[in-house]
Amino acid sequence: MNYKTTKFKILASFLIFCLFNSCKTDQKDKIKESTKLNVLFIAVDDLRPELNCYGKSFIQSPSIDKLASESMVFNRAYCNVPVCGASRASILSGMRPARHRFLDWKTYQQQDMPGVLSIPMHFKNNGYKTISNGKIYHHLDDDSTAWHEIWHPVIPEGVSWRDYQTQENLKIDLGPHDGGKAFEKVDGHDTIYFDGKTTAKSVRDLKQLKQEGEPFFLAVGFRKPHLPFNAPAKYWDLYDRESFGLPDSYIQPETTPSEAFHPFGELRDYAAIPKDRFLNVEEAKDLIHGYNACVSYIDAQIGELLKTLDELELAENTIIVLWGDHGWNLGDHKMWTKHCNFETALRVPLIVKAPGKTSGQKSDAIVELIDVFPGLSELAGLEIPENVDGKSFVPIIENKHAEKDFAISKFHDGITLIKDKYFYTEWLNDEGVVRAKMLFDHKTDPLEINNLIDHPDYQTKAQELSKILHENWGDSFFD
Ligand SMILES: [Ca+2]
Numbered sequence: 001m002n003y004k005t006t007k008f009k010i011l012a013s014f015l016i017f018c019l020f021n022s023c024k025t026d027q028k029d030k031i032k033e034s035t036k037l038n039v040l041f042i043a044v045d046d047l048r049p050e051l052n053c054y055g056k057s058f059i060q061s062p063s064i065d066k067l068a069s070e071s072m073v074f075n076r077a078y079c080n081v082p083v084c085g086a087s088r089a090s091i092l093s094g095m096r097p098a099r100h101r102f103l104d105w106k107t108y109q110q111q112d113m114p115g116v117l118s119i120p121m122h123f124k125n126n127g128y129k130t131i132s133n134g135k136i137y138h139h140l141d142d143d144s145t146a147w148h149e150i151w152h153p154v155i156p157e158g159v160s161w162r163d164y165q166t167q168e169n170l171k172i173d174l175g176p177h178d179g180g181k182a183f184e185k186v187d188g189h190d191t192i193y194f195d196g197k198t199t200a201k202s203v204r205d206l207k208q209l210k211q212e213g214e215p216f217f218l219a220v221g222f223r224k225p226h227l228p229f230n231a232p233a234k235y236w237d238l239y240d241r242e243s244f245g246l247p248d249s250y251i252q253p254e255t256t257p258s259e260a261f262h263p264f265g266e267l268r269d270y271a272a273i274p275k276d277r278f279l280n281v282e283e284a285k286d287l288i289h290g291y292n293a294c295v296s297y298i299d300a301q302i303g304e305l306l307k308t309l310d311e312l313e314l315a316e317n318t319i320i321v322l323w324g325d326h327g328w329n330l331g332d333h334k335m336w337t338k339h340c341n342f343e344t345a346l347r348v349p350l351i352v353k354a355p356g357k358t359s360g361q362k363s364d365a366i367v368e369l370i371d372v373f374p375g376l377s378e379l380a381g382l383e384i385p386e387n388v389d390g391k392s393f394v395p396i397i398e399n400k401h402a403e404k405d406f407a408i409s410k411f412h413d414g415i416t417l418i419k420d421k422y423f424y425t426e427w428l429n430d431e432g433v434v435r436a437k438m439l440f441d442h443k444t445d446p447l448e449i450n451n452l453i454d455h456p457d458y459q460t461k462a463q464e465l466s467k468i469l470h471e472n473w474g475d476s477f478f479d
Pocket of ligand 1: 046083226325326
């Protein structure tokens with residue numbers, strides 16, 4: 001064997017060794033990739049935590065209840081802003097609203113905080129395929145680089161975003177005055193409305209994602225039970241209209257500051273809703289019936305997603321987070337819609353299924369929607385971004401000490417601290433001076449009727465809560 005042959009053999013062996021080890025590394029990476037947990041991220045627009053799994057047995061929500069039996073149900077989860085666009089910008093960035101940030105329904109996250117890291121971008125950066133179906137951000141083009149695909153049902157010509165099907169409503173909706181009726185009942189398949197179409201697309205995606213075998217972050221955003229309350233007839237038929245009525249909190253006490261109330265303009269835009277008076281019991285029955293029909297309609301859509309995960313054997317390695325962007329007043333305090341600082345507008349459903357960790361636990365720990373970003377990152381084994389305002393909810397799931405025991409929610413110039421049994425709100429003028437306050441003790445007054453802010457026994461407590469509020473509403477609050 002001459003020198004050249006020996007040299008060639010050594011070189012060939014070295015190359016084979018490198019190739020073998022490179023294959024081994026690739027294989028190891030692949031195995032590592034495939035053990036990543038997937039994420040199914042379900043947003044439900046305007047959903048109150050008034051579900052069977054939250055102890056409200058008159059609501060028919062079997063699919064969400066089943067999910068809850070495999071999850072942790074957060075009984076005291078609060079949104080940080082009770083309005084669609086701003087709440088979504090906040091949860092998806094993990095950042096609190098501030099005096100001039102995340103204000104209203106038309107908020108663009110990437111305009112208010114250009115370049116802020118979002119949940120989908122974080123997962124995309126970590127090798128996940130990210131898909132947004134339906135309503136996740138309020139604006140489809142917000143944070144668009146965070147997604148591999150953004151999809152929404154096509155809005156046909158002659159139909160508005162309100163998605164009416166009856167000729168009567170379509171005619172009013174597209175006429176000179178805004179909005180058809182506030183609700184609609186039609187015979188038809190679930191796919192007659194946007195949310196059924198979003199489910200069908202998401203089921204197709206799950207099948208495709210299963211085949212691809214890469215980790216995924218699939219966000220599915222349902223539009224109901226947002227107004228108008230349009231749902232297939234079979235969901236209306238689950239309920240008896242006559243069983244509904246005005247709530248026990250149908251009152252606006254004089255001791256509560258006028259800042260706390262609003263004239264629910266969002267609802268008044270709809271046909272047949274009175275423009276200048278409170279609603280009567282017959283009008284309330286129709287709205288509550290329609291809202292509940294929409295909740296059951298969405299529950300059925302979620303059932304389809306869960307069934308598909310099971311059929312594809314994806315359930316065991318998929319984290320599920322189900323959240324609502326804010327609460328909703330169904331006549332509470334004589335109001336409808338959201339946009340206020342009462343618990344009915346601030347409290348949201350938050351249900352987290354973490355394979356191997358959750359099995360139907362319920363927690364009364366106070367959490368905020370900004371906690372979803374760090375919590376979900378930790379559950380998926382990703383690094384928790386340093387700058388998020390939220391704190392991970394994983395210690396609560398693991399029955400350890402929570403990192404935080406309060407929530408702060410803001411709507412326009414009203415800002416609320418929720419801590420222990422207290423709901424404390426301040427309204428600030430432009431200079432940051434407090435112009436009105438309210439304080440409720442939920443142990444004695446869960447309906448928030450009796451404002452205690454001037455009660456002599458609560459002065460020390462109010463000062464203490466104010467201090468905690470100011471210390472925690474965020475360093476950049478006045479920026
Ligand atoms: Ca909403």
